[in-house]
Amino acid sequence: MAAAAASRAAGRLLSPRLLIASRHLQASASEGSARDASTSFIHPAAVVHPDAAIGQGVTIGPFCTVGASARIGDACQLHTGSHVTGHTELGEGCVVHTGAILGADLPGRTIIGENNVIGNYAVVGVKCQDLKYKPGDECFLRIGNNNEIREYCSIHRSSKPCDCTVIGDNNLIMGSCHVAHDCKIGSNNIFANNTLFGGHVIVEDCTHTAGAVVVHQFCHIGSFSFLGGGSVVAQDVPRYTMVAGDRAELRGLNLEGLRRNGFSDQEIVMDSS
Numbered sequence: 001m002a003a004a005a006a007s008r009a010a011g012r013l014l015s016p017r018l019l020i021a022s023r024h025l026q027a028s029a030s031e032g033s034a035r036d037a038s039t040s041f042i043h044p045a046a047v048v049h050p051d052a053a054i055g056q057g058v059t060i061g062p063f064c065t066v067g068a069s070a071r072i073g074d075a076c077q078l079h080t081g082s083h084v085t086g087h088t089e090l091g092e093g094c095v096v097h098t099g100a101i102l103g104a105d106l107p108g109r110t111i112i113g114e115n116n117v118i119g120n121y122a123v124v125g126v127k128c129q130d131l132k133y134k135p136g137d138e139c140f141l142r143i144g145n146n147n148e149i150r151e152y153c154s155i156h157r158s159s160k161p162c163d164c165t166v167i168g169d170n171n172l173i174m175g176s177c178h179v180a181h182d183c184k185i186g187s188n189n190i191f192a193n194n195t196l197f198g199g200h201v202i203v204e205d206c207t208h209t210a211g212a213v214v215v216h217q218f219c220h221i222g223s224f225s226f227l228g229g230g231s232v233v234a235q236d237v238p239r240y241t242m243v244a245g246d247r248a249e250l251r252g253l254n255l256e257g258l259r260r261n262g263f264s265d266q267e268i269v270m271d272s273s
Helices: 002-017 031-038 255-260 265-272
Strands: 088-090 108-112 123-126 139-143 154-156 165-167 241-244 249-253
Touching (some): 154 165, 255 265
Parallel strands (some): 108 139, 139 165
Antiparallel strands (some): 241 249
């Protein structure tokens, strides 16, 4: 509903100066009703390649760029100066804020699911920072649904054609976090500002990091765990536990996190045994 309201507002305020998208996806046989239901609005100062696939009810603001191989789902909003390039798919209802860059002109693909919010100047789906990557190799990133990826985050594609960087659903990734190549991030996680994951890290579900946490490559972070602020994690973190320090050490069960996630006192006692 918010996306639809935004589209209607944009139509009222900017329609005399907007370039109506050349591709009208017909919602019915009637041209008039199709225009009401499916017209996308593209600001005259935006650069949208004619081969790009633009869904229904999309709003593209000034100074945006959309590449030839991009696919923008229904009801997406691209705010001023955001960019979608390369083989990048953006699911329905996504919001891309000012300055964000999605995808890159590389072999492979970036797939972003539905109802994701990409914050200001985030960089999502670009080449990894790994010397194993060979120019010309395909590389991949797949992001699920309902994630909030805040300002200045960086999320990189895989380092090899046989692998993929993966982020699940319903994650909150706060400002300036980094998810490196080939990471596997589950669902319902909260990563506070400046959390940094090295390559090939596995994070299960319902974990929580405090600010300025660093996780060494190839580490495995178990579900319902908590990583204390400023921790340097160089070993695997067991499920249900709390770790902190440089280098991070086990501090006991993540009692508060377990209670917040609906574990009963009896279940917590069983887990501790």
